[in-house]
Amino acid sequence: MKNFIKQAENKAIRASMMLRNKASEVGERAKGILTNNEGQGTLDVAVTVLISIVLGALILGGLYLIISGTVLPTITQKIKDMFNYQG
Known part of the structure; x- marks a missing residue:
């Protein structure tokens, strides 16, 4: 025991x-x-993300201006001409 x-x-x-x-x-x-x-600090990552968001917004804004000012009126006119065919 x-x-x-x-x-x-x-x-x-x-x-x-x-x-x-x-x-x-x-x-x-x-x-x-x-x-x-x-490694990377939190501030470095935050700045990188912020820059990416701003650049993405600028690119999307530019594409929207190009499409709405140049492409959409042309497409709209072509669609109207297609449906108003006087052949």
Whole structure:
């Protein structure tokens, strides 16, 4: 019985030490992640996204002006001529 109790105590001590080591490893890993200064920052990504949105809006606006001013009147006239065929 004394042997059984001693083995249980040893297992509990080993489990406690393993848990403490794991917690320490997780803490060190979290500390490393939080103090990491590599890669793109949030501000860099935000500026890139903002520039992309502005350029996209300018391109779409230009295409709309070209299509509404040049292409649509021509297409409208061709459709009217097609339906008013006097052949």
